[in-house]
Amino acid sequence: MRTYRLVSLDIDGLRNIERARLDTDVSAVWLFGANGAGKSSVLEALYLLARGRTYRGRKFGPLVNRDQSRTRIKGSFASEPDAPFEVRFVQDSKGAQREIRPPGVLDHDPDVPLIPTKLVTDNPQSLIEGDPQLRRLFLDWNTSLWNDRFKGQRYTFQRLLLQRNAALKAKWKDTAQWDSLFVEAAQSIDESRRAFLEGLRMPFLCLKADFPFLDDLDLEYDPGWPHGLALTEAMDACRDQERSRGFTLRGPHRADFYLSRDGERASLSRGQMKVVVSLLQLACEQLHRSAGAPRSIWLLDDLQAELDRNHVRKLWSLFVETGSQIFVTGVSRPSDPLDAGPSAAMFHVEHGVLNREV
Numbered sequence: 001m002r003t004y005r006l007v008s009l010d011i012d013g014l015r016n017i018e019r020a021r022l023d024t025d026v027s028a029v030w031l032f033g034a035n036g037a038g039k040s041s042v043l044e045a046l047y048l049l050a051r052g053r054t055y056r057g058r059k060f061g062p063l064v065n066r067d068q069s070r071t072r073i074k075g076s077f078a079s080e081p082d083a084p085f086e087v088r089f090v091q092d093s094k095g096a097q098r099e100i101r102p103p104g105v106l107d108h109d110p111d112v113p114l115i116p117t118k119l120v121t122d123n124p125q126s127l128i129e130g131d132p133q134l135r136r137l138f139l140d141w142n143t144s145l146w147n148d149r150f151k152g153q154r155y156t157f158q159r160l161l162l163q164r165n166a167a168l169k170a171k172w173k174d175t176a177q178w179d180s181l182f183v184e185a186a187q188s189i190d191e192s193r194r195a196f197l198e199g200l201r202m203p204f205l206c207l208k209a210d211f212p213f214l215d216d217l218d219l220e221y222d223p224g225w226p227h228g229l230a231l232t233e234a235m236d237a238c239r240d241q242e243r244s245r246g247f248t249l250r251g252p253h254r255a256d257f258y259l260s261r262d263g264e265r266a267s268l269s270r271g272q273m274k275v276v277v278s279l280l281q282l283a284c285e286q287l288h289r290s291a292g293a294p295r296s297i298w299l300l301d302d303l304q305a306e307l308d309r310n311h312v313r314k315l316w317s318l319f320v321e322t323g324s325q326i327f328v329t330g331v332s333r334p335s336d337p338l339d340a341g342p343s344a345a346m347f348h349v350e351h352g353v354l355n356r357e358v
C-alpha cells in the first residue's frame with residue numbers, strides 16, 4: 001500500500017510562525033504548548049501542502065504572517081514504493097501556488113489531494129451539530145475518494161439544479177424539460193452516497209464497540225426528501241410551493257446524515273462528538289484503503305481536549321494501529337508516555353517558535 005511520510009517541514013511566514021524547521025522523520029509528531037502558541041498552524045502548514053488551501057475559515061484571518069509579505073512552506077516526503085519528493089506552497093498578494101519536485105513524480109489528478117490527509121479539528125461539534133452543508137461536504141469528499149464516478153455525477157447534478165432553479169425563478173410554468181434529467185442525476189448521486197454510507201456503517205459500528213457510551217448509536221442517511229416517497233412524488237407534492245419560492249425544495253442538495261438512537265437524532269456530549277468524529281474518520285480511512293487509496297497522514301488537533309485519559313488512550317491506539325504518520329497537538333505534553341508507535345518526536349511550541357524536546 002502506498003504510504004507517505006513527511007520527513008521535514010520548513011515554514012516561513014505562516015500565522016505567528018516567522019520561521020521554523022522541523023525534522024519529522026518519525027511515526028508521530030506531538031506539538032504542545034499554550035493556547036495561541038502556533039500548534040494548529042503546523043497542522044495547517046501540512047494541510048496547505050496536501051490540499052493547497054487552509055481548513056480554517058475566513059474568520060481566522062489571513063494566513064500570511066502580518067510582518068511578512070508571503071507564506072512559504074516546503075515539505076519533503078518519503079514515499080513507498082515511489083521515490084521521495086518535495087512539495088512547495090507559496091501564498092502572496094498574487095494568490096497561492098503549489099509545486100511538486102521533481103515534476104511528475106506523482107501521477108497527479110489535480111482534483112485529488114496531493115498528499116492524503118485526514119483531519120480531526122479542534123471543533124468536531126461543527127460536523128455533528130453544524131450546518132448540514134458541512135456534513136454534505138464531508139460525505140461528498142469522502143465518497144469521491146472512494147468512487148471515481150462520483151465527482152462527475154455531482155457536477156452533472158449541480159448543473160441541472162442550477163438550470164431547474166433558473167426556470168423556477170423565471171416563473172416558467174413548466175419545468176418538465178429539466179425534471180426527468182434532474183431526477184436521473186439526483187438518483188445517481190443518491191445511490192453513490194447511500195452506498196458509501198452503507199459501507200461506512202460497518203467499520204463505524206465495529207470501531208464504536210470499544211466505546212460503551214456510544215451504545216445503540218447508529219448512522220442514518222436523509223436523502224433530501226421524505227422517507228417512503230420517491231423523489232418524483234416528493235417533487236409533485238411541493239410544485240406550487242417551488243413555483244412561488246423560485247427554487248428546488250427537494251433533492252440531494254438537501255441531503256444529510258446524522259447519528260441516531262432509537263430512531264431519533266441522538267444528543268451527544270462534546271466528548272462523545274469528538275469520539276464519533278474520530279471514529280468516522282477512521283472508518284472512512286478503512287473504506288478508502290479498501291478501494292486502493294494510499295494511507296492518509298493524520299492531523300489531530302487537540303486530541304486530548306474534552307476526553308478523559310481512558311478515551312484518549314483508546315483513540316490514540318486506533319490511530320496508531322492504522323500505521324500512518326500522525327501529527328497531534330495538545331496544550332500539555334502527554335502525562336502518560338502513550339504508546340506513540342516505534343518513533344515519536346515532541347515539539348514545544350511557544351509564540352510561534354518550535355523546540356524539539358527529548
Ligand SMILES: Nc1ncnc2c1ncn2[C@@H]1O[C@H](COP(=O)(O)OP(=O)(O)OP(=O)(O)O)[C@@H](O)[C@H]1O
Nearest residue numbers: 015016035036037038039040041062063064065066
Ligand atoms: N496573519 C497572522 N500573523 C501573525 N499572527 C497570526 C496571524 N494569524 C493568526 N495569528 C496568531 O497566530 C497564532 C496561531 O494560533 P494557532 O491556532 O496555531 O495556535 P494553537 O497553539 O493551536 O492554539 P490553541 O491551543 O488555542 O488552539 C494565534 O496566536 C493567532 O493570534
